[in-house]
Amino acid sequence: LSEHKVWDVEEYVKPPRGGGSVFSIITRIEVTSFQTLGTCAESMRVRNATCDSDEDCVAGQLDMLGNGLRTGRCVPYYHGPSKTCEVSGWCPVEDGASVSQFLGKMAPNFTILIKNSIHYPKFQFSK
Structure with a gap:
């Protein structure tokens, strides 16, 4: 696994997009080459x-x-x-021969983008 891999939102947000998404930090992956x-x-x-x-x-x-x-x-x-x-x-x-890799060693190089949104229906305000 390259430590220069860029993860797309579909790979780490479950359920993908939509309401009620949960953010998670991936610490281990399975690679089947x-x-x-x-x-x-x-x-x-x-x-x-x-x-x-x-x-x-x-x-x-x-x-x-x-x-x-x-x-x-x-x-x-x-x-x-x-x-x-x-x-x-x-x-x-x-x-069972897939490679399990711990991503913690790459954690110092992670960049995490956090996006928040808020909606007040009573005031018809969203941001």
Whole structure:
């Protein structure tokens, strides 16, 4: 992760924009490099993801804790002899090898913009 990354409001304000937004300071991020949209083997950590043949993988099935929509194909896993159902989504899927980075060391270089607004309906005043 580059310490020169500029974070957009969509990355740190939840819910994004709109009323009742909450400001938060991000102290840790997960980085999964080199992901692209495509098809790939599902994570071994996902329930019922392992398979022996295409018959074990239902096309169109979506596991809420999975990484994408199943294609109906049983494919070799990234490493080892195992196979998992293929998914359509962000590939390669996260398998615990993502890099967790503590952002505290960069905190002295942070610039935080605070925007406030106020509205008095009774006086028809907003600022």
